[in-house]
Amino acid sequence: MTPEERREKTRAYNAQYKAKNRERINEQNKLDMREYYKQNKEQVLAAQRERYQDPEVRERHKRTGQVWKQANKDRIRQYQRDIDPLKKRARWMVDNRVRQNHWPPARFFLCSRCDSHAQSYHHPDYNHPTWVEPLCATCHNRHHFSK
Numbered sequence: 718m719t720p721e722e723r724r725e726k727t728r729a730y731n732a733q734y735k736a737k738n739r740e741r742i743n744e745q746n747k748l749d750m751r752e753y754y755k756q757n758k759e760q761v762l763a764a765q766r767e768r769y770q771d772p773e774v775r776e777r778h779k780r781t782g783q784v785w786k787q788a789n790k791d792r793i794r795q796y797q798r799d800i801d802p803l804k805k806r807a808r809w810m811v812d813n814r815v816r817q818n819h820w821p822p823a824r825f826f827l828c829s830r831c832d833s834h835a836q837s838y839h840h841p842d843y844n845h846p847t848w849v850e851p852l853c854a855t856c857h858n859r860h861h862f863s864k
């Protein structure tokens with residue numbers, strides 16, 4: 718068998734294996750990626766930032782977002798309708814204050830729970846729309862979505 722033939726045979730075998738085990742491979746890849754992300758968070762984020770400097774990449778992301786929005790209009794509308802009015806009002810008041818330059822944007826602060834830059838204002842109590850806590854995205858997500 719020539720080296721070419723051997724390579725060809727390996728390639729065919731690999732393709733067959735992949736086709737047969739696609740689900741499992743995808744699942745494993747997802748787990749690996751998650752694990753890799755956990756262990757190399759800083760590098761991954763830096764690489765993403767780097768990639769995002771490319772206008773073409775940014776353009777592509779934007780287009781994907783627009784396509785998703787277009788395809789999920791009803792879902793978005795429903796989601797917005799389902800938001801608690803109290804919540805809506807609290808967010809609206811903060812957004813207005815920032816837009817009209819009465820308040821600095823959250824990114825001017827450090828996160829109050831870690832030392833990253835804050836990215837949004839968190840409402841500990843929606844009954845008090847102007848009580849806010851600047852939080853980074855990670856802490857904000859952790860607060861709302863982790864049990």
Ligand SMILES: [Zn+2]
Nearest residue numbers: 828831853856
């Ligand atoms: Zn934080």
